[in-house]
Amino acid sequence: MLKLEHISKTYPGVRALNDVSLQFKDGEIHALLGENGAGKSTLIKVIAGAISPDAGGRIIFDNKEYGQMTPALSAQNGVAVIYQDVNLVTPMTVAENIFMGRRMGRGYSKKRLNKSAQKLFDEYGFMMDPSAKVEKLSPASQQMVEIARAISNNARIMIMDEPTAPLASHEVDILFNIIKKLKKKGVTVIYISHRMEEVFQIIERISVLRDGCFVKTISTKDTSRKELVNLMVGRELNENFPVRTSRPGEVMLEARNLTGNSVENISFVLHRGEVLGFAGLVGSGRTETAELICGAKKTDSGELFLLGRKVSVHSPAEAIKQGIVLIPEDRKEQGVILHNTVLFNTSLSGTDKVTKHGFISRALNEKLAEQYCRELRIKVPHIREMVVNLSGGNQQKVVLAKSLAAEPDIIIFDEPTKGIDVGAKQEIYQLMNKLAEEGKSIIMISSDMEEILGMSDRILVLYEGMISGEVQKKDFSQEYILQLASGLQKEEI
Structure with missing residues (x-):
């Protein structure tokens, strides 16, 4: 579905990506893991066309080759990105945010927008009111609106950056069910998370970045939490909570x-x-x-x-x-x-x-x-x-x-x-x-x-x-x- 070959990105004083090559298969759930500063966010911005990589690399969608993307070109190739920080017009309704910027055929109608949004919610299991104002929603519900908007675009590649950060446990279950339905439809999901337990719940393959470099792609069933942590940090890391010897005082x-x-x-x-x-x-x-x-x-x-x-x-x-x-x-x-x-x-x-x-x-x-x-x-x-x-x-x-x-x-x-x-x-x-x-x-x-x-x-x-x-x-x-x-x-x- 998507290949990245020799992708680099340099900022003044920082090499954010260094000759990264990896690929994502059609209809797979693929995790990008790495410490903060490893290059994950930079990589997805390159895919989405939000930033331009250094010259010399290639981005290949279905055998169509590009030196760099633009947001419009990325969208044409079926890429939708759900960033960690929601990007919604809060005074507008849920349905209006989902279909914003889209041609709706016979003209604008709140009733039609709400009906289209409700159909989407029923199919994927969202629990939201299409007519609700986004500014009245919790951060978790706003995140769900972002996800619904991406789905409504019929994306072929869905990139999710820390999608569960604001979600409660039952909302995480809803999200995972949505991801499974997307997989059945052949959508490739690129999933970024720091919650290791999620990786072993839903991910099929994992690619690890460290200090801007590609380290390894591995099947989830062939790895362990300890191995992934060591790949991410480049050293043995004790994940247990450090022992405190002092006792509380006054x-x-x-x-x-x-x-x-x-x-x-x-x-x-x-x-x-x-x-x-x-x-x-x-x-x-x-x-x-x-x-x-x-x-x-x-x-x-x-x-x-x-x-x-x-x-x-x-x-x-x-x-x-x-x-x-x-x-x-x-x-x-x-x-x-x-x-x-x-x-x-x-x-x-x-x-x-x-x-x-x-x-x-x-x-x-x-x-x-x-x-x-x-x-x-x-x-x-x-x-x-x-x-x-x-x-x-x-x-x-x-x-x-x-x-x-x-x-x-x-x-x-x-x-x-x-x-x-x-x-x-x-x-x-x-x-x-x-x-x-x-x-x-x-x-x-x-x-x-x-x-x-x-x-x-x-x-x-x-x-x-x-x-x-x-x-x-x-x-x-x-x-x-x-x-x-x-x-x-x-x-x-």
Whole structure:
């Protein structure tokens, strides 16, 4: 169906792709794996015509040869791409987004659009209202609209970049059923994911990239999780969660009956050197609670105490002064200023560390940025590189650098490893352990059950804006936590 031969792409100071050759078969489900910065996103943009490769390579669709693609040419060859970041016109309806830019025969009619969309939904098992406004949908539902739009184009090659990142488990099942139906119709699916368990559920063949180079294509049935991880990172990597030897100490933070921002009567304590997990389903109130603690949203009632002293936090700036930082789930919108440099972003939360006589010191600013690039192993050609040009994992590390530069005592990690590779995950886990052992207090919000169980000292489970249970380390169990997250009380379990 598609062959890539000797594809390279060079940016100033970075060789994003280096002589990559691989092929995708007709009607197969084929995974592209690799660490952040391995070249996966660059490769799919070459296929989609979003960027032009260096001269000398060939892209071959059904024996038709091209030196490079354009978006229109790629679409003519049946390529549809579902990028990690949704690209929808949110004030418009679901049906309008699905068929946008398409000739609909006898003219525009909302009734006809809704009927066509519903027919598509019935065929593939989507659970959506065609007339709903996209701006009212959850991120997961918006992702489903993107997928429906790609399917409606009768694509022959469907490229999915981290399609399950915003999806709940039952929505992942719906997506997998859709992919199986596409395969039956002869559609080639190119699937990018950092969730290794998905690869063994649905993928037939896997191609691994590392540092812009093609490493190997292998059949899923002939490999193992350990082999794939080693191919991706180029070294032996222990996937187990790192052991923390320190014990939690005094109470650093106490919340009493926090109410507001869709949560009610949230009370808990956080100890020095502790990793406290927040578990729950999407919409349970985990992020909403974090926003109250860091002053991003207004508290209607309730109290916060730091080391036994009552404090008022009305803004993130006040929270930073009190030693509290939030590393948000949405790094692109809330974590960094994408169209500015690594240097600029690193000092945003810690300007007092780089200020001399009331002015920002260029030397101190550069020293701080270089320090965190080194300590967090941020892959960047230079500290004046725009953050938008970095891979997702390296963007996440810039968010970490910005937050750690404030030298906080309490750090809230909201989905810290969402959309990043296994190597970067290990680095973040080790960093969290190091911070805890240094006496920092950590709240970790995660939808990854393995992660929440592996990293937490204690877990609070939320359901519909309230705490449904607290689970000690000795009682950790996936089934127990899921039961609490579904609204069952301890006495019912």
